[in-house]
Amino acid sequence: MMRIGGSLIIATLKNLGVLYWHLNPKQYENDEELKKIREDRGYSYTVDMLDLCPEKMENYEEKLRNFYTEHIHGDEEIRYCLEGSGYFDVRDKNDRWIRIWIKAGDLIVLPAGIYHRFTLDTSNYVKVQKKKKKYI
Numbered sequence: 001m002m003r004i005g006g007s008l009i010i011a012t013l014k015n016l017g018v019l020y021w022h023l024n025p026k027q028y029e030n031d032e033e034l035k036k037i038r039e040d041r042g043y044s045y046t047v048d049m050l051d052l053c054p055e056k057m058e059n060y061e062e063k064l065r066n067f068y069t070e071h072i073h074g075d076e077e078i079r080y081c082l083e084g085s086g087y088f089d090v091r092d093k094n095d096r097w098i099r100i101w102i103k104a105g106d107l108i109v110l111p112a113g114i115y116h117r118f119t120l121d122t123s124n125y126v127k128v129q130k131k132k133k134k135y136i
């Protein structure tokens, strides 16, 4: 399992088209680095929030089951973790799962067309911003 941070790991992920930044989740309104990422990559300022925990969701079990079922999207998946933690699994070019442990402050972008899944860790909680491309 990968806890992102080392340059080798970031390079491995980059090779799969997965991008990663670690930012300060407490100052995302005024974060210059985040502002630059948004501008460079054309991400919108408006975001949807996902609060994934049993107490805050009626269909929690179903959501979690769907997230943990391997799937693929036609667009980038852009997730900025504000609280909690969890695991993204992505398939590498040899069809092996690579497990990425995300925590508060991690901004991760999965490219369109990569097989992936998501689950919670023992914290049983994650709060993420779901960012979008401006043209979506």
Ligand SMILES: CSCCC(=O)/C(O)=C/O
Residues within 6 Å of the ligand: 050, 052, 067, 071, 073, 077, 079, 086, 117, 118, 126, 128
């Ligand atoms: C913590 S983000 C939840 C996973 C998710 O939004 C997803 O995989 C959609 O495809």
